[in-house]
Amino acid sequence: MKPELLSPAGSPESLRAAVQNGAGAVYLGWGEFNARRGAKNFTDEEFAQALRYCHERGVRVFLTLNTLVTDRELPAALETARQACRLGVDSILVQDWGLFDLLRRTLPDLPLHASTQMSLFTSGGAREAAADGCERVVLARECSAEDTRTICETCPAEVEAFAHGALCMCYSGQCAMSALIGGRSGNRGRCAQPCRLPYGLNAPAGKAYPLSLKDSSLAGHLGEMAQMGVDCLKLEGRMKRPEYVAVVTGIYARLLEEGRGPTPAEEAELEQAFSRSGFTDAYWQGTHGRFMLGTRSPDTPEPKALFDAARAAYEKDSLRTVPVRFTCRIAADVPSVLTAEDPDGHSVTVTGAVPEAARTRALTAQSVEERLMKTGGTAYRCTDITVTVDDGLSLSAGAINALRRDVLSALSEARTAPPVRRELPVPPLPEEDCRADTPQFTLSLHRAEQLSDGLLACSPARISLPLDVLAHETALPQREGLIWCAELPRVWRDRDEDLLRRWLDHAASLGVTAALAGNLGHLPLLRGTGLTVLGDYGLNVFNGRSLAYLKDKGLASACVSFELRFAQIRDMPKVLPTEAIVYGRLPLMITENCLVQNAAGCRRDREGPAVPADGPCRSQQLLRDRTGAAFPLLPAFGHRTEIQNSRPLWLADRPDFRRLGLTFARLRFTTESAAECAEIFRAYREGRSAAGDFTRGLYERGVE
Known part of the structure; x- marks a missing residue:
């Protein structure tokens, strides 16, 4: 089975770039509790629009609430999750054990994903998270193919692995360097990236960057990952620009769809989009060393032609459409009827104007088909149509267009309707008070x-x-x-x-x-x-x-x-x-x-x-x-x-x-x-x- 392709959406424009280039799901930040608080992220209105935009096109949306949360912040974090749940978010990524426990108890029907910030890299840890209610486990970036295969074989939850993007030198969730040196916590979404600075071993810092790793690229290992049972491939990059998201998502989507590795031209495009002295797949290969180190000069020129082409393509908003089947019936003395069906099992029917007797030229099935096929500017494309028209009838072009608009609107409502999920009261904390007078x-x-x-x-x-x-x-x-x-x-x-x-x-x-x-x-x-x-x-x-x-x-x-x-x-x-x-x-x-x-x-x-x-x-x-x-x-x-x-x-x-x-x-x-x-x-x-x-x-x- 082909893994889901999960793309970063650090802004509404990046979200559109990801969706239009073939992402199966996107992950994004909304509110104050996500590990990329420096990204543009989404306003309340933009978040609701993002859910509708994605769900209309068959793309899932994952909300990142993957930071550590204080006792005072827990109610607000829970309320953020509640609102997202009501709007129909497909899952929430969590790091904090308290928030995780609160969500599984109060929103039991909302899927939860164990963020890579939980530092999970063994099958025992993955199984423990699954037993506690995680639908998916996001593995540490350092996991090798051997590690990943073992976890896939033994973990009942879905397994997500990073396929492309930045590597932190420290295990995610275990880094306190930014917090202790500069007061900006990576566990709170404020990492200042001190790992990208120069350091010296037993010598003054010079021009060496011993904590700065190249970006990872596993584009050549997608078939192997699919074969071992990886359920989702994550692309990193919520802090990167939309054109980067478009290029990388588009290439990985093609590789998955066509079941192949990247061509030299595609490898070059990935490197142009963003790299630090090239890429590495060392962790996946089960090795490491100084050859993994890489930096990026702030003077690195933007790949203007590549990014201009990517932007022009996704801004048309026509790369990603949903196939639909129309069935239309126009009969004398009754309202016209149009049904739309999508591949996901949704079927909606609308009625329109009652046809009149034709005075000159009678309506034909072909003329109705031509009108109904004009789905441009929507999230849909008609791939199959059946029209039945009684003889001697007339129906205006406006009435037929209205049928098409109404049925597609109804289909969108069906595709974007939030699922019904339970909301339970917040359980009280245990009554035990283990405070001590003196430690x-x-x-x-x-x-x-x-x-x-x-x-x-x-x-x-x-x-x-x-x-x-x-x-x-x-x-x-x-x-x-x-x-x-x-x-x-x-x-x-x-x-x-x-x-x-x-x-x-x-x-x-x-x-x-x-x-x-x-x-x-x-x-x-x-x-x-x-x-x-x-x-x-x-x-x-x-x-x-x-x-x-x-x-x-x-x-x-x-x-x-x-x-x-x-x-x-x-x-x-x-x-x-x-x-x-x-x-x-x-x-x-x-x-x-x-x-x-x-x-x-x-x-x-x-x-x-x-x-x-x-x-x-x-x-x-x-x-x-x-x-x-x-x-x-x-x-x-x-x-x-x-x-x-x-x-x-x-x-x-x-x-x-x-x-x-x-x-x-x-x-x-x-x-x-x-x-x-x-x-x-x-x-x-x-x-x-x-x-x-x-x-x-x-x-x-x-x-x-």
Whole structure:
């Protein structure tokens, strides 16, 4: 079966360009809760018109409500969804767990799609989203053909994959670089794209762009994607101009329709429309490296001839029409009758004027057909017609034209009528109040060497270590009241899960009793292990509804997003014990590419998917920006890289975090030595000021 082609519609003109060039569906933003708030997007009137325009032509419309939403914003986000549902939107893309839970409970007949911002890249995560009510799962851009095939084979929901457009260096939904550096959150639709700026590895930023990837183009893999069961191919580009949308949509639509790969001329047109040093299909091929990097000069000339031709074509509004069949009956002494039928099963009938006896020239079936066939200027074309006319009758041209106009209007009403959907009341939150008077300190360590007697003497409530670190430990010191926790990899693949389960078993044998889950796919991985499941920061908890959702999933606590302000955390309904990070270098990115390997080269561990046991990416590496700020690079499971903020978060001298109702306050140790970890913990217990350069994070200033 041919996959649906989903095109971006950042404006009404882009929507028309997409529809006229063969899109099967479009995705667009309406209101304040979408991940491309910088696009023109749609006014209320334009949104209603867009739905009618698309549905009249057989194109589906998906609304993007895929940003994180605060408790105060949830009612407005729900109302946006309600209005869209009433107008007949075909689905809503969601990132926020609280909004997702609210929509599935209050608008149960409205299809929901798991946005790529949910960071889903395993079959377990995809199945979990499907079991919770997602009709479709949008996979991470980093998924390979192997990953995608595995998910398609096991996921009961539809699978959507990105086929063309921009690649972010960080996994979608896990990037905090724009938020922490400039206060503009990618999770809130305001990304400033710091990844497109120059950086230097262990050197001042020069002319290298180690975070800027080429655009992806999978135009040569569409047959393979269709064969493995990908249900929808997404084209990225809501921030790009309508002519770009027209060119790219038109080429991909032809490739799908004709079941072939692109010609050299089509490849050239795709590159002219927009590219960054060409294209890449590396992630799909299951590889990565510096060859994926690419930039685009602001002086790149517009492909005027290509764009002028594309615009001239879609502005005619005649490239996309719906075939209809007419059946007309004109008989003496009764109103004339015209029926229109479309391929989707709609059939409408209208009546018109009563014919008169002919005084001179009698009406013929051929003359009626000629009038009815004139559907120009509408969304329809007549492909078949049957006309029956009694002898000796007369009917004016105006009356026949009116029949045609009326029947097509009636057909449009039938095609654009919103479906009847239930609207249920907002369910109350659980009655539990898990607010605590004073939070207990928890620790997360990056290396086992950071553990010391001095650290243990401070009596943390919990210590977590990465699961791949625990895998190499033979014993853990036990203390009364201390909980040992395994921190699961933020990114992994289905092929890694047997290894991760073995490591979990080993961790349990060491006395580990809990696990930090930062991804929906962690939950099926942890079921049956006997470990207490705790929500990590990767889940992006932004409101009390998200806590309620995770409580229903069986989590015992959850860490809230570090993009929230103190007041927002304070006012969050704490239906689940809540944790916040109060110290440490906050994670800016998690990347599929090993940045050290791209810049300097390093050796992959041949014995497994973990980071190399030796090589430069295990030692301290720094990424420097144009201001001289240095961002430590930490190795992550699967030979990936996690970029840390240049300055640690310091709140020891701020009593605010102790009055938020938190159950746990986490000290996140990354680059610190064992002695520094213990000293920082003591400073927090005593409420001391910071000794060096630090940040208050986003807890005071918040994000856009």
